[in-house]
Amino acid sequence: MLAMKWLLHxxxxxxxxxxxxxxxxxxxxxxxxxxxxxxxWLADDAREGRRAGTAGEQASARWLAERMxxxxxxxxxxxxxxxxGFPVPLPSADGGGSWxxxxxxxxxxxxxxxxxxxxxxFCSAGGAAEGTPVFYGYGIEDADLGWLDFGxxxxxxxxxxxxxxxxxxxAEPPERAAGExxxxxxxxxxxxxxxxxxxxxxxxMNAKRRGAKAVLVAQHPDDEGExxxxxDPSRGARAGIPALFVDARLAAxxxxxxxxxVRAADRVACSxxxxxxxxxxxxxxxxxxxxxxxTAHNVLGVxxxxxxxxxxxxAHFDHLGRGGTGSLAPDGLGRIHxxxxxxxxxxxxxxxxxxxxxxxxxxxxxxxxxxLWSGEELGLLGSEHWxxxxxxxLDTIAANLNLDMVGRADDGALTILxxxxxxxxxxxxxxxxxxxxxxxxxxxxxxxxGGSDHQSFLRRQIPALHLFSGLHADYHRPSDxxxxxxxxxxxxxxxxxxxxxxxxxxxxELAYVEPAREAGEADQxxxxxxxxxxxxxxxxxxxxxxxxxxxxxxxxPAEKAGMIAGDVLVGLGDMxxxxxxxxxxxxxxxxPGDVVRAEFLRDGETERALVTLESREVE
Numbered sequence: 001m002l003a004m005k006w007l008l009h010x011x012x013x014x015x016x017x018x019x020x021x022x023x024x025x026x027x028x029x030x031x032x033x034x035x036x037x038x039x040x041w042l043a044d045d046a047r048e049g050r051r052a053g054t055a056g057e058q059a060s061a062r063w064l065a066e067r068m069x070x071x072x073x074x075x076x077x078x079x080x081x082x083x084x085g086f087p088v089p090l091p092s093a094d095g096g097g098s099w100x101x102x103x104x105x106x107x108x109x110x111x112x113x114x115x116x117x118x119x120x121x122f123c124s125a126g127g128a129a130e131g132t133p134v135f136y137g138y139g140i141e142d143a144d145l146g147w148l149d150f151g152x153x154x155x156x157x158x159x160x161x162x163x164x165x166x167x168x169x170x171a172e173p174p175e176r177a178a179g180e181x182x183x184x185x186x187x188x189x190x191x192x193x194x195x196x197x198x199x200x201x202x203x204x205m206n207a208k209r210r211g212a213k214a215v216l217v218a219q220h221p222d223d224e225g226e227x228x229x230x231x232d233p234s235r236g237a238r239a240g241i242p243a244l245f246v247d248a249r250l251a252a253x254x255x256x257x258x259x260x261x262v263r264a265a266d267r268v269a270c271s272x273x274x275x276x277x278x279x280x281x282x283x284x285x286x287x288x289x290x291x292x293x294x295t296a297h298n299v300l301g302v303x304x305x306x307x308x309x310x311x312x313x314x315a316h317f318d319h320l321g322r323g324g325t326g327s328l329a330p331d332g333l334g335r336i337h338x339x340x341x342x343x344x345x346x347x348x349x350x351x352x353x354x355x356x357x358x359x360x361x362x363x364x365x366x367x368x369x370x371x372l373w374s375g376e377e378l379g380l381l382g383s384e385h386w387x388x389x390x391x392x393x394l395d396t397i398a399a400n401l402n403l404d405m406v407g408r409a410d411d412g413a414l415t416i417l418x419x420x421x422x423x424x425x426x427x428x429x430x431x432x433x434x435x436x437x438x439x440x441x442x443x444x445x446x447x448x449x450g451g452s453d454h455q456s457f458l459r460r461q462i463p464a465l466h467l468f469s470g471l472h473a474d475y476h477r478p479s480d481x482x483x484x485x486x487x488x489x490x491x492x493x494x495x496x497x498x499x500x501x502x503x504x505x506x507x508x509e510l511a512y513v514e515p516a517r518e519a520g521e522a523d524q525x526x527x528x529x530x531x532x533x534x535x536x537x538x539x540x541x542x543x544x545x546x547x548x549x550x551x552x553x554x555x556x557p558a559e560k561a562g563m564i565a566g567d568v569l570v571g572l573g574d575m576x577x578x579x580x581x582x583x584x585x586x587x588x589x590x591x592p593g594d595v596v597r598a599e600f601l602r603d604g605e606t607e608r609a610l611v612t613l614e615s616r617e618v619e
Contacts, residue, residue, distance in 0.1 A: 038348035051321025053294030073301030094231035095288035129214035131158030139163030139203035161207035218251035308365030309398030315346030316376030345407025379540030402454035409489025420444025420515035422463035436496035571599035
């Protein structure tokens with residue numbers, strides 16, 4: 001009987017799906033036209049890429065809230081509104097006020113501050129420092145290569161480390177054990193033989209780890225006269241101390257016999273004897289880097305239904321603004337990334353789903369919460385904030401349906417992620433895909449490529465499905481614009497989503513199942529560039545200090561050491577872990593088999609455990 005009822009319901013949809021979208025099928029044509037209009041508004045240059053916390057994102061949030069009100073939804077945000085605010089980091093910027101002064105020992109300033117020949121580095125903290133300049137060659141520390149520019153001698157108490165940009169120019173790159181590779185998190189200046197040796201972030205962190213108060217990365221004398229290395233807000237790494245790039249002329253004022261010492265550093269590794277401080281010089285400096293916080297908004301509305309299960313239908317509406325962190329366009333900084341597919345497409349589909357369900361003569365079987373998230377591109381910040389501070393009781397949510405990048409489905413192909421997160425899901429796919437005229441590629445896993453907001457629900461053991469029309473050459477580039485949006489495919493995605501919402505609310509209970517990871521995911525994770533595995537799932541919404549854990553991977557070193565969700569990692573070995581970037585650096589400079597002491601906070605108390613790092617190949 002149930003099968004017969006489903007068939008009677010599906011026949012009209014099957015007929016519409018199998019026919020071409022012509023004027024005789026005005027319903028789908030009208031839907032495609034509405035989707036096109038909504039995507040065009042969201043992906044207009046006037047929104048400036050909708051980066052979370054910016055004016056373009058805030059204008060989009062207000063517009064979406066007005067759309068929900070016009071459709072007759074009830075507010076499901078804070079204080080009786082459709083909005084829920086939360087803090088987000090704004091793009092970092094060079095404030096233009098960086099300076100440096102050189103004087104005699106003891107700090108009596110003999111020279112005026114100079115603002116020329118220097119620029120703050122992408123990883124620099126804002127603030128001042130002073131101390132003795134100490135030259136450390138290229139700032140490379142790699143015990144496996146036997147290349148130790150900092151040597152064993154401790155830094156002076158107030159050292160300003162001076163290191164060269166890049167890697168030695170005359171010396172042959174040392175050979176590394178076969179199969180070893182290093183990713184570059186925060187800089188693009190590495191070479192295969194030198195591993196992370198050319199990374200500016202690694203150089204700065206090497207100096208910070210040894211107690212430097214600030215770091216000056218110097219231009220090679222052979223490059224004198226070339227343009228300064230400009231501040232790059234597209235790189236998100238933060239070292240936590242002031243760090244400036246200085247040209248070769250300024251470096252020569254800081255390091256006696258600078259050119260000769262660079263030639264020596266190009267030939268052989270700098271040793272501790274080569275790193276004697278310049279006793280008769282004192283440096284004062286300030287790095288004017290501005291890292292500010294703004295407010296982003298989730299947009300939430302509810303369509304009241306019957307006594308059946310409540311589902312939350314979501315999509316993120318933020319994107320990358322004017323490039324920077326997340327952009328895959330080498331020349332994209334400053335160019336508007338409109339994000340028509342990612343994710344104006346999913347946002348428009350959610351609005352269309354709300355319109356369709358609100359216009360039906362009978363209410364849905366249970367409440368349907370429509371959630372348009374912000375901050376997804378910064379690490380699922382909006383959905384994580386809502387799950388931590390829900391405006392609707394989280395225990396009433398039976399399932400989540402996530403639409404992220406559904407704007408390239410005119411060929412009828414669509415991927416469904418998360419079909420293994422509840423026993424009922426996989427059995428729906430053939431019928432639901434046929435009803436919508438879509439050829440579904442079904443993944444039982446909830447992970448897939450990158451991350452998206454459904455993962456915030458999976459972490460709370462709430463079943464979730466992610467609808468996704470696939471990656472393409474325009475992904476995270478300025479070319480992801482309205483002319484490439486495929487409205488007819490998105491209209492069919494609406495049909496599929498309506499079918500899935502109905503099926504979710506037709507179940508008395510949707511049990512959660514932890515899905516097995518599929519084969520391709522292990523290879524994908526290994527490609528990220530770390531040699532070692534620690535096994536933590538960071539909580540990206542946590543502002544620090546430290547790195548709070550959202551969980552640990554099964555069988556991982558972190559789990560074996562007894563670490564659990566909610567722990568705040570504050571130390572590893574001899575390193576303080578103040579930010580995620582300290583943790584990234586730690587993974588770069590350690591190897592499988594290293595045993596380190598982890599220090600973390602649990603319920604306000606300090607705990608310690610030994611962690612044996614594993615190779616990523618065990619995953």
